[in-house]
Structure formats: C-alpha cells, structure tokens
Amino acid sequence: MNLPESFIHYVWEKGLAGQQFILDTGDDCRILKPGKRGNRDGPDFENTEVIINKQHLAGNAEIHLSSSDWFRHGHHTDPAYDKTILHIVLKNDAIICNKDGCLIPSIVLPADEIMQLYENYSEKSLFSMGKLHCSEYISAVDPEFFMNYVAIQAKDRFIRKSARINTLLEQNNYDWPETAWKTIAWAYGLTQNTVPMEWLSNTISWKNLCRAGNVFSVEAILLGQAGFLDKDLPAENGYLCALKQEYAHWKNLFSLTAIDVNVWKYNPVRPSAMPETRLAQIAALVSQIPDLFSEITAAKTKKDFYRILRQPVSGFWKSHCRPQTERKSSSTGKTGKTSADLIIINAIVPLLIAFSEYTGNRSYENTAWHLLKNIAPEQNKIIDIFVRNAGIKVCNAFESQGLIGLFDKLCSSNNCMACPVMNELVRTTGHD
Template identity: 30%
Template sequence: MREDLLHFIWNFQLLKTREFVSVNGTKIRVFHPGELNKDAGPDFFNGRIEVDGIILVGNIEIHVNSSDWLKHRHENDKVYDNLILHVVYKHDKSILQNTKHNVETVELKNYIDAAVLKKYNSLISSSSALPCSKQIRNVEEIKIQSWLQRMLADRMESKTDYVKHVFSAAQNDFSQTLYIMLARNFGFKINAEPFELLAKHIPLPIALKHSGNLFQLEALYYGCAGFLNRAYKSKYLQQLQNEFEFFKNKYKLIELDSSVWKFLRLRPANFPTVRLWQFATAIHKCPDLFKNPENYNTVESLLQAFSYTHDGYFSNHYKLDGQEVRTIKGIGKKSVENLIVNTMAPFLFFYGKQTANDRMIESAFECYEELPFEDNVKTRHFTKTGLKFKTASESQGIIQLFDNYCKNTRCLDCGIASNLLFHK
C-alpha cells in the first residue's frame, strides 16, 4: 500500500462506507474528508467528522501504518496535537500523542473496496504508454472534457513562462516579442533555434522598414542566415548578395554560420531555405501583424494574414542554386494552424494578461476552440481508444495531460483516474 494511494482513496472517499468504528471502538462518521495538503503539515485540512455524536472540524493525518507516525517524527511536532482524526491502513502501534489528545484512529484496511485496488493496480502495472487506455472509455465524456479544459489552462500558463522570458529579453516590447516567437515557430522544432537567433540578428524595425520590398527582405534574411556568402551562378542570387553586402555595412549585421541550419530528414517543403522565404513573405504581406498584433485576434484574421501566394526565385527553388522545381506552394493550412496554436494563441493570452484585456484572453481560447484537433503521436494514444475529439483545445489539453501525467504514471493526481476508479 502506498501513502499517496491512501490520500487518493480518502480524498475521493473510495470506501465502502462513510461510517467507521475506530480502533478504540468509537463510532466515526465522515461528512467531509478535508482538503488535500501537498505541503508540510497534516495531510488534510478542514475535515468534518462526527465522533460519538460530537461534530469536529479540523485536520486529518494519514499513514500506511500507525507506526509511521514515529518514522515521520510527528511526536515532537505540536502541529499534530490538534488533529481530529488519524487514518491508517494498518494499525500496528498505539500512538501516545494521539491518546493524550483524544485523537481517534481509524484503520481503513477493511473499508477499502477490493475493486478500487484492483483497478488501481491494473493502472500502474500497465505497460501501455497510456496506462488507462483499456478503461478510459468508462469515464463520462463530460468528466474527460472538464479535465482537458483544466489541462488546457495549465498548458497556457506554462507557455506563458516562455513568452514572459521573450518579452523581458525584448525590453517589454509586444511587437518584437511576437516577431521572435513567430520566427522560432517558422523553424518548426528542427530549426527553431537558428530561426530565433536570426530574428535577433535582424531587429524588427529593420525588417519593417524594408517590408514593402520582398527582394530586400530576402537579401536580409538569406544573407544573415549565412546562405549568401558563396559563389552562385544565378543572376538573382548574385543581386541578393550585392543587396545584402550593402545592408550588412549599413546595419552592421552579423551573419550566422549556415551550418546551424538542418536539412537532414526534412521534406523539401520544410527546408529552412523555404521557411525563410515564407517568413520574409509574411512580413512583406502583413507587416501590420507585427505593428498591431492585437488586431489579429480571430482565426479568420490570422488565416488571412498567413495566406499568400508566392512568386519569384524561391517559388521554384528548394535550395539556393538548386535545381528548378515545380512551383512551391505557399505555407500550408496545417502549418498556419500550427503557427496559430503555438504562437498566436499563447501570445494573445499573454498580451491579454499583461494588459488586463479579458477579450484577448478569450480570443486565445476561441482560437483553440475553432481550430481542428491535432493528430500527433501523443494525441493518437487517446484517439486509439475510440474516444472522439474535434478541437485544438482538446488536443492541447491532451498534450499537457500526456506530458505531465500519463508519461510519469501520475494517475493519482489525474482527474480522469478519480472517475475511473469510481466507475462500478
């Protein structure tokens, strides 16, 4: 028996009854188990019980064995003098401190439903990546949805830590923050770091100054990315090189070493050379997104901001001076959705919190509600069980749940497990 399982059982009262007989033969009735305390001090605060007809309100301590009281060195701790109940799985020792302060001890061993333990054991012994995969369909949909909503809120908060960090590095400038975040997202994990670095090398005001001229933006980005410092046969690339040389001197720009960019195992459409062009085009087509980001707070406006057709040299070259290919399509719908989910919504949420603008916070959640469910390795563990999901708010909640709970078998902290173990 684990103490955290006892906490869980007591917290949700997964017991055969609410009426107990203490080890001294006293009748105890539990009205409220108390609030679980994960910090120092008694395990449950503000429990409400009846002991021999007298109502008591106060703290409750839980142990696997009564003797754990001594192991945990409570005997010299005054905090434990004013308990209302000591709950143990097995009563193996009388505790002087409890006797002195008239604290009754309840032994739970015979009150725990064997089915609960069986279900719990099957959960923690499961070798599946989703330990509850066989039972989760027994949980009411509304309970799963409500837990996923809570997970989504946690995910937003944890993303906020990253945005906060970028915001402070950007001297509390919202536009520059969005610019850095978006650049990082255009790197789509594999090239996120060099993309972020590149954006830091070309400050937003410079990019915006040249936003009206895509050729100049291309010179800035491909040049600073380190792609223009070799000999090219293409006239267009030679022109870009000349333009970049001019900007480099004018703005004292620093080039990245092109070896930082990764091409391996990427489909050509995801090559950084293609993503750079898409990023430059985004700035060219919608500079207002960076100037007034608060105006782009709906999925519709964001889809519009990122939907553009491409032309020019990079519309048919995956790599500089590579072979000419058929026209490369603009940024795909899935990629735009990814940008909204991973950058725009967390940015709007942060913006709303910083400026006390509830509408922006709502907009962030609306984006998740309106975008479709994301199919990926993590969410597939849940859809494979037969559960049906529709929106990005659900997939975001599942990602948070999987990373922070399922992966570490933290089922005892999970709102789905409490419903699962309740299920008859």
C-alpha cells in the same frame, strides 16, 4: 536483453538517473534542465542547462552507449556538435572533443541500474508499449468529466506558453512588435528548426527588418543572416548573386553577423518546410504586413490569421524550395494551412493570452480560445495514443493541446496516482 540507446534518451529526459553526478573529469555536475529532444541532424538534446563546479552552462547534450561512438558517428568533425557541453554514456572508453579539440566532459551512468530500469519499464511502461495504462477502461469515465480535465490541462499549457512570452517581452524592454517578431520567427521553425530561427531573430531587430521594406531586401537579410549567402554561389544563378550583393549592403549598414549555416536541420523536413522556404515565407510576411503586431491583435477569426500568415512568396521561391533545388511543380509558396495552424497554436495564441494579461483586456484571451476551438487537432504520436489506443475523439486544437498537456504532466511518467481520471476510474468502477 539488449538495451537500446533510445531508452537512455528516455532516462535522461525524465531524470530517472538523478540530477547530481560526478563527471569523468572529477568535476561536480548538477542538471538544471535535460533539454529538449533534437533530431537526426544534430545533438540528441538541445538547450541543456547544467552547473559544473558552480559555473552555469547552457548548450547541447549527446547520448551514446559508449564514448567511442562519438568518433564512430563523426561528431568530432561536425560543426553541428560544437555547442555540445555534455556527453552521457554507459561505457566510458574514450576521451571526446569537438572539431576544435575542446574537451567535452562525460556522465557515466551505472549500466546495471539502467538495465534494471529497462527491464522494469519494458513490461509496463508507456515508453515501450505506446499505450496508456487506462486505455482499456477510460471509456467508463464520464466524457464530460474527462474533457473538463483536458480543458484544464489546455489552459495550464497555454499559461506556461504565455509565461515564455512575458520573459521575452521583458528582455525586449516591453517592445511588443519586437517580441511578436521573435516569437513568430521561432514558431516558423516548426520543431526541427525552432532554435536556429530563434538565433536568427536575435541577430536582426523587427525595426531594421521593416526599414528594409521590400521583399527582395528582406529575403536578402534573412537568408544572409541564416548563413545561406556566405558560401560561393554559382554565377549562373543571377537571383542568388543579386541577393548576396543586396545582403552586403544591409550587413554593412546594420553591422550584422550571420549565424552558423550548419545549425539548420534538413532531415526529416519536407520540401515545403525547408529552412530557406520558411525564410522566404517570413520575408513575404514582413514585407506585406509591416504592422504585424497590430494586425495580430486586431484579427478575430481563423480566416483573419490565415490572411496574415499565408502570404505568397516572391517568384523565385514559387519554383524553388532551396536556392539550388527546383520544385517538382510550381507553387504559390504560401505557408500551408497545417503549418499556419501550428504557428497560431505555438505563437499567436500565447501572444494573445500574454497581451490580454498585460492590458487587462480579456477580449484577446477570448479570441485565443475561440481560435483553438476552430483549428483542427494536431496529428502526432501523442494524439495517436489517445485516439487509437484509448478511443478518445479529438475535435480541435484546444482539446489536442489539453491531451498533450495531460500526457507530458502525468502519462509520460506513468504518474497514474496523481491523475484525476484514474481516480475517477477507481471511484466509478468501485461501485459496479
């Protein structure tokens, strides 16, 4: 039986191989967080946290069947892999390093044990089957009981999301506008580029962005801080050259340092979601809604939040999705409704819940729940499992977030015995 590398990703993500290891260097290594899955343009896992010989490290982790795959895939010359702190393999046949020659330690997993895990899971796991164990029987559960449990999972999920806001708020000295800026910038990354967006937002304060004021200056700052204006630009592209000149002024005034341009992901990203387009959309938001946090807390309906988030971009970005790539057809360049919904789910709602807790004013939390129940459910692989395989009808984002919470907490690890839905199935079918 051939073992796919994707299964090692699964083993790593779920901690099935343990948390304590001896590295190929002989050092002790304890895994604090395996990290979040990356994408095709960079390391397999981002924001990994480990302790190696009592030193706390954070960075990225890469997974291969063999260590030598690191070189075969060209990672040793790719700047996107410079923040890799750990390599996870089954076969250790090479010493690896990044493009600067720095050694990257490896965890060598026991191949026989991993293969046994794969044989067990290939027959019965959600990982290989793409379905729920209870999918054939879940229709026997009282729909009200099931959706009540989904509601509990949704609220738990957003309590965890709001906890991240509280941590960020503390880091920002309880400055709510600054916290809102960093949260919304992160959300504009929409999975593929959340980490670069977070890094960028940490390089320029909301106060300084608002000082720039007009959309051209804000575009220059954001594109410059993202690293897109550091490279040589074609002289015939007057707009980009003007942006670069404008950025030089603000860079000097605010003592700015750009992030590495190589961290941005383009695959798989639709033209309308290219990093440069997202930054142009943020620039439009900043220039048109300078009192952003007050607008957020005053808004009540989905329409109100669309008005805030869906600002038309400047003229250049109506015809370009990247600095040197024209759109096939003219566009307003506004943040799409689906993207706006995701920003509401991942940033606005957690902000409102955290602010509600901070002020003791429950109206903000009520607005958050009302918003979720009036937004269409997300379309992704997890929701598809519930809809296609289990026949669950998902009506709104509150329900889809609850299902994602249920999946992450129990279904993904096949922890059926801890699931009240399975317990209800056993109870009800036991009386047939």
